[in-house]
Amino acid sequence: MKRETDYGYAIKPVYTPADVAGLDYEKDLGHPGSFPYTRGYHESGYRTRMWTQRMTAGLGSSKQANGVLKKYREMGQRGGMCVISDRVFSHCIDPDHPLGRKEAGVLGWPGCSLLEFEELMDGIPLTGQSITLLGSSAPTVMRLAYVVALAHKRGIDPSEIHGSVMESPFENYFGQTDVQPFDLNLKLWLDASEYVVRNKIRMRSSVISQHFQESGGNNAQAVAVVLSMYKELCGKLVRERGLDFDDAALVPYELVSIGTRFFEEIAKVRALRRMWARIARDEFKAKTEKACQMLIAVHTSGRTMTYQQPLNNIARCAIQSLAGAMVGCTAMDNATMDNAYAEPSALAARMSLNTQHIVAHETGVADVVDPLAGSYFVEALTNEVEQEATKILNKIDELGGLIAAIDKGYIQEMLRDEANKKFIEMDKKDRLIVGVNHLEIPPEEDFEIPIQKLHPGDSEAIAERMAKWKPTRDQDLLKARIQQLYTDAQKGDRFNLMPSIVEAVEAYATSGEVIGTIRKARGLNYDPFNVIECPFALH
Amino acid sequence: MQAGNGIKVIVTMIGLDGHTTGGEVVAMILRDAGFEVVYLGVNQTPRMIIDAAIQEDVDVIGISSHASNYGQIEELVDLARANGLDDMLIVVGGNIPREPAQHLLAKGVHKIFLPGSSGATIVEYLSTEARGARKSAPATRRSGAGNADQGRM
Known part of the structure; x- marks a missing residue:
């Protein structure tokens, strides 16, 4: 069995002051x-x-998702709501x-019009x-427009509204795919971001490592x-849209995936805060x-939720x-025990939300800030993940930034190799997962949990409506x-489409x-799948 | 190890499913085991997958499924039959709950690899079953799209 971090740092049996000898409290940690x-x-x-305790909702029709949101409020979710798009709206x-008809409302909320948002x-x-x-990058401008339009109504x-409805165009490369081209998603993201800054709307965009990590990337790569x-997108908002960096930096937020490697996950987030603070001050001259x-918001890892023995x-x-x-x-939003099966059942959602409440109110962990600071091990791990991430970040910079690194295939290859490595480690039992490659039981002995069922007619009903x-x-x-x-x-590209959207x-x-319509104006097919024709006579 | 010698496999997502990691990992495992892999990627309709299967003359279609859109897999099975692809295996891998998994098997999917399936299990199944299918139907194998009447109903 491997005793190393997922990015390959060999963990020692014991840590001592020697492991953090160079650590300067004021300079490296700060109060x-x-x-x-x-x-x-x-x-x-x-x-x-207190952190916002929330669960992700979205399945079936908008009215059904509304019912789930109300249920979550009864369960004590008050600080914020979180809804994920279905695959149809994501694209x-x-x-x-014809392609939407089969999958509307299947894997999330079918939010394809303001009517759906109103419901x-x-x-x-x-x-x-x-x-x-949440969802993919492509619907960013739609989600923002819904919020603005409903506010007007x-x-x-x-x-006065706050939250996050935008999503970074890079997610398309990290497992949260949509069919729209990167340059279109990037343009629309910049439009939406510029719009919220100039209109003082406190809407953020997810610019997040979660998808990357859930697709197989390791902690250092994720950082x-x-x-x-952040560097690429904030840089563009400053250079191409004329925003002040201090405003641009308030657009993104990071959703970090937290898995089961307890200390490594904590070290990752601590390193991330320190690294961004220095980049913002030194490279972007933040004021x-x-x-x-x-x-930073937390998503507990869906990837680690096993199909086998789901109560685990x-x-x-x-x-x-x-x-x-x-x-x-x-x-924080939690993956649920039925994550490997379906969208959360009411039971699984309550269980996960209560897990947060237990951590918040029963453990005492919320009483003290950064309780592991000063631990030889955690400080050493924080330094390690920072060093490894810095190497990768320097490489991306050398290639000309993230867009250039993606154009050269560097990021995709890194992610693919890492996902393969993770599978092989599990296959060879270098990493043990209880119920999957360790202490397995035959399927007929496995306990069953209630699974939220899909009704094949639901998609058709949403489409017909x-x-x-x-x-x-x-029509006029x-x-x-x-x-x-x-x-x-x-x-x-620089003309902001948000007002007309x-x-x-x-x-x-x-x-x-x-x-x-925007696709057509840019010389693309109206329909990304090239199945339907544009219903408008545009000139 | 060249378990996959001579066996050609499509690995693809189906419909609007955008979860690619599983499919990419399986494609790597199969290539390493000597299979010839045709990786179609995302946004593939059942029709597009069947067309590719005919054009590439594959022995197996492997669907990586993580979006609960099982209706499209059923459509694929129907299309395979209608096109006389009787000796071609259709296998599915992914986090599919028991009930829809049973339903897909009854519908004609040959095998479902649930989470936790090892690389060796997948390789072994395909290297024995795909070849078996090939031997059992030597003469009439896949003579094209016009042979809907040769369906196994």
Whole structure:
């Protein structure tokens, strides 16, 4: 069995002061709330603000997802809500598209129009909690437009809403794929980010290592990749959109995947805070403290939730939640014991949410900031992961930044090799996973948990509803707004499309229509799958 | 080890499923074991996969499935039959709950590799079963898309 970190650092049997001999408390750790923020951003930690405890929702129709969100609120989820898109919305086609028809509402929320968002949010406040909408990068502008449009309808100033509805264009390379081209996703991401900064809307974008790591990447690579995404995207907002770095740096947030290798996960997050603080100050000349503080939320690892003996996942989730709490996160959402089977059942969701409540209220871990600081082992591990990540980050810089590194295939190859390595390690039992390659039991002896079932007719019902609803919209208004969007989309990459997207969405243009129109203006097929024709006569 | 000598396998995702890691890992395992792998990637409709299977004259279609879109796998099985691809194996790997897994097997999927399946298990199954299928149908093997009447119903 291997006794090394996932990035190959051999762990010693014991750590002593010699392992942290060069550590300077002021310079390398800092008091909580002080640069370089290794110990976190708040002097009193969770005493002033508990992390947001939330669960991801989204399955079936918007009305069904609304019911789940209300249920989660009853279970004590108040700080924020989190909804994931289905594969149809993720690609920005519509449920009534021939390919959408089969998968609408299957793996998440079918949020392809403002109508769906209105149904999702029925009876749920837009303010007083963080609004997080996840999925792929392509629907970024749609999700943002929904929030702005619904705020207008409810008479709320959009600047009173906070949360995260945007998603980095890089996720397409890290397992959170959509069909839209990178240059389009990047352009729309920059539009959305510039729009929230200029309109003072406190919406963040996920620019995150979670997908990369859940796809097989190791801890050091994950740190390097998220930092290189931050550098690339913040750099573009400054250079191409004329934003102040101190504003641009408030757009991204990092969702970190926390697995079961307890100390290594904690070291990773501590190193990440320190590295970003130094990059922001030294490379980008940040003027504000906030710009040096990477906002970090935790997702306990879905990858580690096993198909076999699913009740074991409760133990894994508890260990990961404890680590997540100890790193000083802003928000946490848990994978659930049925993660390898389906979207969370009510039982599994309650179990995971209660796991967070137990960690928060029963363990005492939330009483003290960064409780492992000063541990010879944890400080040594923090230094190790930083050193390894720095090497990878330097390599990415040498290649010309993350976009160039992806163009050269460097990142994809790194991820593929690492995913293969992880599988081989498991196959050879170099890493043991209880119930999978250690202490297995025959399937017939395995305990069964309730699994949320899919109903094949649901997708068709969602598709049919949209097909019948589309002609009932104000067609003249819709056509005028779509034409305006088409005209604007031909004005070049730097022309911000968010205002015309919001107007189109307010006329109930769908994700397939909005993104299809922009695609057409850029010389692409209206339909990324080239199955349907553009329904509008654009000129 | 050249267990896969002469066996040609499509590895693909189906429908809008964007989870690629499992498929890529299995493609590597099969290549290392000497199989000829045609990796189709994401955004493949059942029709596109069947067309590729005919064009590439493969022995096995392997679907990596992590998006609960089992209806599309059923459609693939129907299309394979309609095109007379009777001696071609259709196997699926992924986190598929027991009930839909049983349903897919009853529908005609030959084998489902659940999470935890070892590389050796996959290689062994394909190297024995794909060749077996080849031997059992030597003359009429895959004469093209017009042979829907040769379906095994």
